Amino acid sequence: MNEYICYPFLIKIDIKLFFSYFFLNPYRAVRKHLERKGERSPHQYGETPVKVIEKLIKASGGINKYQYFVDLGAGRGRVCAFVQKIFGCKVFAFEQLRVFVKKGKKLFPKVHFTYGNFLDQDLKKFDLIYLYGTMMKEKEIVAFTQKVGQRTRVITISYPLTDYDSRFKVINEVEVEFPWGKTKGYIQKLRG
Numbered sequence: 001m002n003e004y005i006c007y008p009f010l011i012k013i014d015i016k017l018f019f020s021y022f023f024l025n026p027y028r029a030v031r032k033h034l035e036r037k038g039e040r041s042p043h044q045y046g047e048t049p050v051k052v053i054e055k056l057i058k059a060s061g062g063i064n065k066y067q068y069f070v071d072l073g074a075g076r077g078r079v080c081a082f083v084q085k086i087f088g089c090k091v092f093a094f095e096q097l098r099v100f101v102k103k104g105k106k107l108f109p110k111v112h113f114t115y116g117n118f119l120d121q122d123l124k125k126f127d128l129i130y131l132y133g134t135m136m137k138e139k140e141i142v143a144f145t146q147k148v149g150q151r152t153r154v155i156t157i158s159y160p161l162t163d164y165d166s167r168f169k170v171i172n173e174v175e176v177e178f179p180w181g182k183t184k185g186y187i188q189k190l191r192g
Contacts, residue, residue, distance in 0.1 A: 003050055010050065013081050016107045024099065026076055033097055041135060047075055048132060048157075050082045052176045052185070056155045059174045060128060060187040063089045067127035070094060072118040072144075077104035079130070080111045092126070094118040124149030134158050153189050160186040167191055 004011050030045035063069055065088040071080050074093030077100070084091040092112045095101050101115040114121065119140065123129060126149065133141065134157055145165040148154055153171070154161060157178075161168040172187040 007050060007082070007086075009085055010082065013078060013085075013108075017076055017078060020103050020107055021076065026100070029097060029099060030075075045075065046132075046178070046180070048079050048130075049178065050079065052178065053079050053083060053130065054086060055174060055176060056130070056185045056187070057083065057087065057128065059172050059185070060153050060155060063087050063128050065089055068092065068125060069128045070118075070123070070126045070130070072129060072131045073133070074100070074104070074113070076100055077108050077111055077113065080104075081108045084108070084110050089127075094121060119143050119147065121147070123147040124152070126152055128152070129154045131155065132157050138164065148190060150190050150192075153187055156186050156188070158183045161188050 027045050057063055068090045069083055069087070070092040072094050074080050074095045077093050080091045080093045083089065090112070091110070092114065093104060094114050094116065095104070096115070096117060098115055101113045104111065104113040124147070129148065129152060131144065131154060141161070141164045145161055145168065157176070160170045160173070162170055167190050168188045169191050170186055170188045174185045174187070175182060176185045
């Protein structure tokens with residue numbers, strides 16, 4: 001309820017999401033998708049609280065209306081809709097569940113939804129990338145680091161990219177709180 005006091009426009013976003021997903025539980029949809037893929041841990045879905053994403057973006061130096069933000073694994077698109085409204089930047093959402101992309105395009109037309117694996121996308125044009133990615137495999141994280149552009153800032157949760165690629169440097173780290181507990185958010189970019 002507190003976020004509705006701070007961000008009254010979230011009421012409209014959440015009402016849209018509520019009715020759009022009334023007969024489709026997003027947690028169940030992700031679990032079934034991951035089970036079909038043969039994942040050992042199919043309980044991987046969660047949404048970043050809006051206060052967390054706002055804090056992380058501000059700690060990264062912010063983003064303006066001429067810049068590009070992307071959420072890799074955007075889920076229902078709530079974070080993307082929030083970022084677009086608060087910061088006014090161009091927002092992109094990459095998602096592997098076709099139903100999330102289809103619904104997201106209808107609900108949030110200002111957000112550019114793309115279906116597919118973000119590792120198959122060109123990520124160099126983005127100014128700021130948000131990668132929750134706590135369940136990614138090491139080889140996927142390493143593959144991701146090869147896709148980042150020189151000027152791109154990357155926000156990750158619970159681990160810095162420096163653990164996987166020495167070309168990166170951490171420019172800021174912030175303690176953040178998710179429903180499951182406290183952790184750190186890391187803001188990093190390529191050296192040089």
